[in-house]
Amino acid sequence: MAKSEKQAYDEFIKGVWRENPVFVQVLGMCPMLAVTNSAINGVAMGMATFFVLMGSSFLVSLLKNLIPKQVRISCFIIIIATFVTVVDYVLLATLPGIHKELGAFIPLIVANCLILGRQEAFASRNTIRMALADALGMAAGFLFALVALGGIREILGEGKLFGISLFGDNFEPWVIMILPPGGFITLGLMLLFFNWLEEKKKKLDAQVAATEGSDL
Amino acid sequence: MSEEKQAAAEAGEPSSNRLVGTLAVAGLLSGIIIITVYLATFDTIKENKARELREAVFRVLPGVDKMQRFLHKEGALVVSHVEEKGEKPIYGGYDKAGKFVGYAIPNAGPGFQDTVSVLYGYKPAERVVVGMWILDSRETPGLGDKIYKDAEFVANFDHLSVDPKIVAVKKGRKAKPNEVDAITGATISSKAVVRIINEGNERWLPKLSKPGLEPALEKVEATPEKAEAEK
Numbered sequence: 117m118a119k120s121e122k123q124a125y126d127e128f129i130k131g132v133w134r135e136n137p138v139f140v141q142v143l144g145m146c147p148m149l150a151v152t153n154s155a156i157n158g159v160a161m162g163m164a165t166f167f168v169l170m171g172s173s174f175l176v177s178l179l180k181n182l183i184p185k186q187v188r189i190s191c192f193i194i195i196i197a198t199f200v201t202v203v204d205y206v207l208l209a210t211l212p213g214i215h216k217e218l219g220a221f222i223p224l225i226v227a228n229c230l231i232l233g234r235q236e237a238f239a240s241r242n243t244i245r246m247a248l249a250d251a252l253g254m255a256a257g258f259l260f261a262l263v264a265l266g267g268i269r270e271i272l273g274e275g276k277l278f279g280i281s282l283f284g285d286n287f288e289p290w291v292i293m294i295l296p297p298g299g300f301i302t303l304g305l306m307l308l309f310f311n312w313l314e315e316k317k318k319k320l321d322a323q324v325a326a327t328e329g330s331d332l
Numbered sequence: 333m334s335e336e337k338q339a340a341a342e343a344g345e346p347s348s349n350r351l352v353g354t355l356a357v358a359g360l361l362s363g364i365i366i367i368t369v370y371l372a373t374f375d376t377i378k379e380n381k382a383r384e385l386r387e388a389v390f391r392v393l394p395g396v397d398k399m400q401r402f403l404h405k406e407g408a409l410v411v412s413h414v415e416e417k418g419e420k421p422i423y424g425g426y427d428k429a430g431k432f433v434g435y436a437i438p439n440a441g442p443g444f445q446d447t448v449s450v451l452y453g454y455k456p457a458e459r460v461v462v463g464m465w466i467l468d469s470r471e472t473p474g475l476g477d478k479i480y481k482d483a484e485f486v487a488n489f490d491h492l493s494v495d496p497k498i499v500a501v502k503k504g505r506k507a508k509p510n511e512v513d514a515i516t517g518a519t520i521s522s523k524a525v526v527r528i529i530n531e532g533n534e535r536w537l538p539k540l541s542k543p544g545l546e547p548a549l550e551k552v553e554a555t556p557e558k559a560e561a562e563k
Contacts, residue, residue, distance in 0.1 A: 184351055191358050194362050195360060198361075198366060201369065202365065202366070202369045205372075205373040206369070206373060209377050209380065210376075211382045217467075271473060274474065294471065295473070
């Protein structure tokens with residue numbers, strides 16, 4: 117029991133940090149760049165993706181033995197598209213403002229390779245429990261990345277965070293940050309940061325291994 | 333060949349019927365779910381849209397308490413209660429006493445990136461625009477979206493004369509009652525809003541009823557229960 121819990125926990129952390137879908141796997145770039153001109157849009161897109169990913173992973177894992185492997189991709193897409201349509205209508209009915217901001221990018225969640233990727237690589241080969249842990253981690257990692265990028269761009273581009281003014285009237289917004297180039301620049305710098313972290317960790321690991329080796 | 337087939341059968345290769353069947357079942361279930369959600373959310377979505385429009389009408393026509401939809405039919409404005417496809421309505425606003433205040437006219441046209449839908453309030457007695465509201469637009473965030481986020485720009489459309497027509501001028505140069513201060517960095521979007529209103533005026537002003545002869549407020553509202561629910 118404890119072992120399986122640890123494994124589930126590992127799958128979760130893997131998605132949030134070690135294999136973060138955006139910063140490490142560089143997946144889901146289209147919604148990532150398109151909607152992150154404010155933190156709140158990032159939250160909305162992250163939550164929508166979260167719901168779709170959890171639902172799809174659960175169903176795919178549940179039905180993995182019923183779906184013949186020749187038609188698995190089509191089945192995955194049908195499942196994903198169903199959840200996306202549900203999200204689309206529910207958002208339109210409950211949060212029309214957010215739906216207006218995200219616009220065309222909600223239906224495009226269907227084509228988010230992060231979601232299909234998790235079904236093919238993980239959910240269709242693992243137990244429901246593990247699939248849910250994996251989906252939860254990946255969705256949380258995606259949400260984290262969207263909010264981080266959206267937050268940075270909103271702070272620099274509008275001087276606000278979640279619509280709350282941070283610097284007063286004297287701040288001159290860097291409009292470029294909320295335009296598409298700002299998205300690419302911010303994403304590039306964040307990828308740089310994550311790669312730097314990764315290299316640093318590798319070097320430290322190598323150093324630790326070397327000192328341990330010399331101790332022996 | 334036959335050996336391959338046999339091997340495939342042994343490996344549990346499913347028949348085509350099974351493949352087609354799986355996809356058909358998946359598609360059917362998916363369709364049922366989508367239709368259920370569509371039906372479940374349909375009324376709310378429609379209400380949201382109607383409420384959005386009402387709020388916009390009340391915003392562009394200050395002092396308005398009730399509204400009616402008008403259609404232009406056979407040379408006169410008539411009150412319409414039922415929505416029909418393809419029609420182009422305008423809205424009449426009335427104050428608490430039921431006296432006519434002004435028209436709210438929707439119009440759309442190309443902006444900087446995509447179509448901009450504008451609703452504006454017009455008072456025929458004074459021949460002025462009294463308010464402007466962007467119903468829908470995809471203008472550049474941070475620049476073009478100032479056409480609705482910049483309160484100074486929106487304030488231009490309060491008591492803006494429509495004669496001879498509205499003109500956008502460089503920011504700070506507004507001198508005449510028919511001029512609008514454009515937004516620095518969003519000239520195209522600002523001019524688009526002005527052009528859309530001018531085009532709306534060209535289309536609608538000749539069709540409006542003579543001042544004082546506007547259709548009276550009918551007692552029965554188009555959707556009484558919704559109007560009540562909002563109060």
